[in-house]
Amino acid sequence: MADDKATADRIRSDGAITISDVARLAGVSKKTVSRVVNNEATVSDETRQKVQKVIAETGFVPNPQARALAFRRSFLVGLVYDNPNPQYVVNMQRGVLDALDNTDYQLVLQPCDRNSADYPDRILSFVSMHRPHGLILTPSVSEDEALTESLRRLDCDYVVVASVPLDIPQRNIRTHDRQGARLAAEHLAQLGHTSIGHIHGPPLFRSVGERLEGFREGLEAHGLELAPRYIREGAYNFASGVACGRDLLSTEDRPTAIFTGNDEMAVGVYVAAREAGLRIPEDLSIVGFDDTPIAERIWPPLTTVRSPIREIGRAAARLLIGRKEPEFSDLSEHLSYALDLMTRQSTSAPLKL
Amino acid sequence: MADDKATADRIRSDGAITISDVARLAGVSKKTVSRVVNNEATVSDETRQKVQKVIAETGFVPNPQARALAFRRSFLVGLVYDNPNPQYVVNMQRGVLDALDNTDYQLVLQPCDRNSADYPDRILSFVSMHRPHGLILTPSVSEDEALTESLRRLDCDYVVVASVPLDIPQRNIRTHDRQGARLAAEHLAQLGHTSIGHIHGPPLFRSVGERLEGFREGLEAHGLELAPRYIREGAYNFASGVACGRDLLSTEDRPTAIFTGNDEMAVGVYVAAREAGLRIPEDLSIVGFDDTPIAERIWPPLTTVRSPIREIGRAAARLLIGRKEPEFSDLSEHLSYALDLMTRQSTSAPLKL
DNA sequence: CTGAAAGCGCTTACAG
DNA sequence: CTGAAAGCGCTTACAG
Numbered sequence: 001m002a003d004d005k006a007t008a009d010r011i012r013s014d015g016a017i018t019i020s021d022v023a024r025l026a027g028v029s030k031k032t033v034s035r036v037v038n039n040e041a042t043v044s045d046e047t048r049q050k051v052q053k054v055i056a057e058t059g060f061v062p063n064p065q066a067r068a069l070a071f072r073r074s075f076l077v078g079l080v081y082d083n084p085n086p087q088y089v090v091n092m093q094r095g096v097l098d099a100l101d102n103t104d105y106q107l108v109l110q111p112c113d114r115n116s117a118d119y120p121d122r123i124l125s126f127v128s129m130h131r132p133h134g135l136i137l138t139p140s141v142s143e144d145e146a147l148t149e150s151l152r153r154l155d156c157d158y159v160v161v162a163s164v165p166l167d168i169p170q171r172n173i174r175t176h177d178r179q180g181a182r183l184a185a186e187h188l189a190q191l192g193h194t195s196i197g198h199i200h201g202p203p204l205f206r207s208v209g210e211r212l213e214g215f216r217e218g219l220e221a222h223g224l225e226l227a228p229r230y231i232r233e234g235a236y237n238f239a240s241g242v243a244c245g246r247d248l249l250s251t252e253d254r255p256t257a258i259f260t261g262n263d264e265m266a267v268g269v270y271v272a273a274r275e276a277g278l279r280i281p282e283d284l285s286i287v288g289f290d291d292t293p294i295a296e297r298i299w300p301p302l303t304t305v306r307s308p309i310r311e312i313g314r315a316a317a318r319l320l321i322g323r324k325e326p327e328f329s330d331l332s333e334h335l336s337y338a339l340d341l342m343t344r345q346s347t348s349a350p351l352k353l
Numbered sequence: 354m355a356d357d358k359a360t361a362d363r364i365r366s367d368g369a370i371t372i373s374d375v376a377r378l379a380g381v382s383k384k385t386v387s388r389v390v391n392n393e394a395t396v397s398d399e400t401r402q403k404v405q406k407v408i409a410e411t412g413f414v415p416n417p418q419a420r421a422l423a424f425r426r427s428f429l430v431g432l433v434y435d436n437p438n439p440q441y442v443v444n445m446q447r448g449v450l451d452a453l454d455n456t457d458y459q460l461v462l463q464p465c466d467r468n469s470a471d472y473p474d475r476i477l478s479f480v481s482m483h484r485p486h487g488l489i490l491t492p493s494v495s496e497d498e499a500l501t502e503s504l505r506r507l508d509c510d511y512v513v514v515a516s517v518p519l520d521i522p523q524r525n526i527r528t529h530d531r532q533g534a535r536l537a538a539e540h541l542a543q544l545g546h547t548s549i550g551h552i553h554g555p556p557l558f559r560s561v562g563e564r565l566e567g568f569r570e571g572l573e574a575h576g577l578e579l580a581p582r583y584i585r586e587g588a589y590n591f592a593s594g595v596a597c598g599r600d601l602l603s604t605e606d607r608p609t610a611i612f613t614g615n616d617e618m619a620v621g622v623y624v625a626a627r628e629a630g631l632r633i634p635e636d637l638s639i640v641g642f643d644d645t646p647i648a649e650r651i652w653p654p655l656t657t658v659r660s661p662i663r664e665i666g667r668a669a670a671r672l673l674i675g676r677k678e679p680e681f682s683d684l685s686e687h688l689s690y691a692l693d694l695m696t697r698q699s700t701s702a703p704l705k706l
Numbered sequence: 707c708t709g710a711a712a713g714c715g716c717t718t719a720c721a722g
Numbered sequence: 723c724t725g726a727a728a729g730c731g732c733t734t735a736c737a738g
Binding site for chain 3: 016018019020030031034037038062063065066067068069070071072
Binding site: 016061063064065066068069074076086087089090091093094097106107108109111125126128129130131238267268270271274293294296297298299 | 369414416417418419421422427429439440442443444446447450459460461462464478479481482483484591620621623624627646647649650651652
């Protein structure tokens with residue numbers, strides 16, 4: 001009783017309970033409390049329960065800064081991205097935050113630009129300064145094998161999200177862009193299109209090649225060809241969609257359908273079609289990629305390949321933190337994501353069959 | 354020489370230079386190095402230069418975890434938001450990241466939901482656990498005075514972004530939503546509209562009242578009235594824009610122009626107009642708010658009030674970290690932001706004058 | 707203007 | 723299975 005009061009008095013006035021308080025209250029050493037907190041096996045059930053009881057009663061939460069200093073590793077998870085599409089970024093963030101919810105980890109943002117002078121250095125200096133628990137790399141940075149090698153050298157854990165197998169499976173969340181693009185091709189082929197164009201993104205993204213090849217394969221499966229004169233290179237943004245769309249639609253034997261590497265460029269093609277006096281889908285069918293919100297809001301609503309970005313972000317974060325947390329360890333079935341085709345009103349059979 | 358080698362040998366093999374290394378190499382105490390790093394005044398020029406030279410040569414970067422533990426304050430800046438608009442979120446993030454660039458601070462994301470059961474607690478427990486350098490609060494969380502009071506009690510610094518004066522000026526970045534809405538009203542009045550509707554957002558946001566009142570004031574300045582039967586409450590999202598648009602346009606004496614509280618709802622009104630067989634802008638003029646990317650991508654491009662969100666994010670972060678960094682201290686002229694009207698093709702004179 | 711000691715709240719390395 | 727000591731890399735509080 002008197003003892004309880006005396007110990008209570010020693011608890012700091014700002015209300016923060018420390019490991020020493022818990023140790024004293026439970027009548028064990030700090031090291032034992034540490035063992036319980038870190039879920040180490042070698043603690044007797046009796047001791048563990050005694051400590052857990054005190055932790056629950058006091059509301060003790062270990063100080064992340066102190067743990068980080070001692071562990072030489074912080075509780076930050078870095079999300080590294082160079083995707084110009086805000087919707088992609090937000091969805092990925094949401095997925096990661098879903099997984100980090102109710103854990104000790106915090107999400108810190110690391111946008112980057114592979115063309116910038118300080119490109120890998122900024123990321124690497126974040127890593128060596130802050131020693132994050134790990135990094136989640138999204139395309140196209142995820143495809144920079146020089147970067148991942150540097151991370152390994154710095155002993156920094158990471159997960160890559162990519163459309164191709166890039167790293168050991170335990171570090172790779174795969175999206176089947178090739179298969180998704182094939183769905184787009186089959187859809188257009190089944191509608192009866194034969195003159196079909198494609199606007200792809202910057203070749204820096206490995207997904208660009210995957211989508212192109214998947215699309216080509218899908219057409220070939222229906223005896224169709226993707227003619228080189230119907231292929232254009234865009235920049236994954238709206239303006240390049242407008243420009244490439246104008247270009248493709250200005251030729252005499254223009255395509256009757258266009259598949260774009262993302263929704264942003266598809267929306268650009270809408271503008272080019274309008275300028276050319278072409279109705280969608282009667283005169284021109286359009287298929288996008290990503291299923292971002294604008295796909296549903298624009299008129300006519302855009303047929304597009306759906307990529308479950310939020311789920312992918314969640315899986316990536318779980319994979320990263322799951323290496324230590326046992327409850328997240330069974331992820332084998334989530335390492336790879338198939339894509340769907342969202343069929344809307346921007347596609348129909350071509351008029352001039 | 355032999356001495357140099359001996360000291361060099363003592364530097365840890367993982368390449369991390371510590372304050373002790375710098376102190377030894379510069380022939381001063383750790384405390385003096387600490388003074389230089391933290392820009393404290395009471396160091397002689399000679400000593401300061403000696404230390405800075407060693408810091409430059411060794412590439413010493415103070416360990417943020419150790420500093421955080423000793424300072425009882427981390428180098429994290431939390432961005433707290435409950436805005437459902439991804440574009441707003443991304444732009445705000447970009448602005449904050451602009452300001453944090455080349456500083457020691459990292460951005461951590463704290464999305465929240467004021468209707469959730471763990472609403473303020475999750476934020477407060479982040480604060481008491483991670484002791485962030487400060488928080489940036491955006492609408493509508495920024496308007497929760499119970500939250501800011503709790504933050505002050507926890508001795509947590511913060512900056513609020515809001516359309517009304519909410520806190521002491523040193524903690525408040527203001528956006529002049531009222532004035533922006535007035536611009537929208539004047540534009541429609543000058544075009545000759547007299548039956549004008551308004552779809553506002555959830556009253557939880559103070560900006561909703563500001564925009565409504567500013568719009569009303571702008572109309573009244575032109576002798577026009579905002580009739581209660583032309584006012585609807587939306588949810589700041591696409592679906593509610595469609596629903597409120599349908600509702601407003603289904604009446605016999607429907608308005609010839611609609612001002613919506615954000616672009617998302619404006620795009621919803623496009624759908625309702627299309628369903629009702631109304632042409633934009635000939636039969637119906639629409640004005641949005643925010644100037645998000647969709648405003649330029651949709652057809653016809655949307656006239657909307659532009660809010661410089663990225664700049665606001667930058668100013669908020671500079672204000673927060675500027676309390677200590679002298680180079681950011683002159684911010685008086687950036688504490689308040691006027692809005693512009695982006696006039697595009699969704700507005701014109703009404704047909705039935 | 708400068709420094710030696712103690713401390714921030716944890717974990718590691720070691721011992722038993 | 724458990725603990726005492728030392729250490730992580732800084733800053734605070736104090737002394738001079």
